[in-house]
Amino acid sequence: MSIKINRSEECSECHGSGAKPGTSKKTCPTCNGAGEVRTVQRTPFGNIASSRTCSACNGEGEVVESPCSKCSGQGSTRKVKTIEVDIPAGIDDGQMIKLSGQGELGSKGGPRGDLYIVVNVKSHPLFTREGNDIYFDMPITFIQAALGDEIEVPTLDGKVKYTVPEGTQTGTVFRLREKGIPRLRGNSRGDQYIKVVVDTPRKLNEKQKDILREFAKECGEEVHEKKRTFGQKIEDMFKKK
Numbered sequence: 001m002s003i004k005i006n007r008s009e010e011c012s013e014c015h016g017s018g019a020k021p022g023t024s025k026k027t028c029p030t031c032n033g034a035g036e037v038r039t040v041q042r043t044p045f046g047n048i049a050s051s052r053t054c055s056a057c058n059g060e061g062e063v064v065e066s067p068c069s070k071c072s073g074q075g076s077t078r079k080v081k082t083i084e085v086d087i088p089a090g091i092d093d094g095q096m097i098k099l100s101g102q103g104e105l106g107s108k109g110g111p112r113g114d115l116y117i118v119v120n121v122k123s124h125p126l127f128t129r130e131g132n133d134i135y136f137d138m139p140i141t142f143i144q145a146a147l148g149d150e151i152e153v154p155t156l157d158g159k160v161k162y163t164v165p166e167g168t169q170t171g172t173v174f175r176l177r178e179k180g181i182p183r184l185r186g187n188s189r190g191d192q193y194i195k196v197v198v199d200t201p202r203k204l205n206e207k208q209k210d211i212l213r214e215f216a217k218e219c220g221e222e223v224h225e226k227k228r229t230f231g232q233k234i235e236d237m238f239k240k241k
Contacts, residue, residue: 001085005115008076008105014068016109018075023066028057035061060108076105085117090132090182093121126154132181132190137197140164145198155179155192162194170198 010016019025027033031054038051053059067073083102091097096116103113127134138153148166152159155176162174173195180190204212216222 001087002082003085003117004080004082006078006080007103009079009081010105011068011071011075011077013070014075016075018064018068018071018073020066020068025062025064028054028061028063030054030056031061033061035059083115087119088184090184091119091121092129092131093119095119127156127192129181132183133193134180134190135193135195138194139197139199140168141199142201144168145170145196153194156181164196168196168198170196172196 011018014021017025028035031037035054035057036051036059037054038049041048041050054061057063064073068075071077083099085097085099087097096118099115099117101112102115105112121129127136129135134156136154138151140149140151143149144151144164145168146166148164148168150161150163153162153176156179160176160179162176164174173193176192176194178189179192182189201208
């Protein structure tokens with residue numbers, strides 16, 4: 001993928017010297033090119049020598065008498081640079097990618113520093129990631145759960161077929177091996193876990209209800225249905241209109 005960063009680039013006018021084209025840097029007259037100024041202070045205990053960074057040349061030992069008009073003597077300008085980044089499969093949120101030599105310019109013509117990219121992984125609308133494993137809630141019908149069925153399950157590699165055994169209960173978790181996130185080091189992958197969610201029908205007609213009542217009777221179960229109130233019946237009448 002491509003990213004854009006704002007970094008220092010060598011001035012195209014002076015080619016990094018900071019001096020106006022046709023001129024050059026001069027030896028600093030304050031420190032005579034040493035980059036530091038030494039002072040000697042007399043004390044009752046003898047002479048004490050100290051040194052400090054030259055303020056005239058900022059320790060470089062050279063000064064620019066005629067600064068470059070494009071970079072104001074800095075030798076560099078800020079530019080937006082487009083860089084290609086290879087995102088490795090399996091990288092997780094918050095992990096970093098190091099690009100050697102893609103950072104800021106080094107001082108005094110030194111090599112560039114490094115660029116560190118912090119990765120932010122967007123959440124997926126279907127899958128939830130935990131380490132290298134992914135989790136997915138799979139809705140199935142009451143009939144599929146009771147009788148069993150061959151269903152299509154979405155994975156990172158596309159849909160795969162999976163046989164749900166009869167009598168599957170809601171909340172049951174199945175595992176698809178090697179269908180998770182690739183590991184950064186190695187050729188293996190995590191697993192995908194499928195949590196079955198039985199979708200209970202909300203609206204049944206009388207024939208469907210009779211079938212379920214008969215089914216409950218065959219199973220020896222007593223069903224105490226909640227009767228609709230008069231207000232609910234009136235509300236249903238207005239909905240039909």
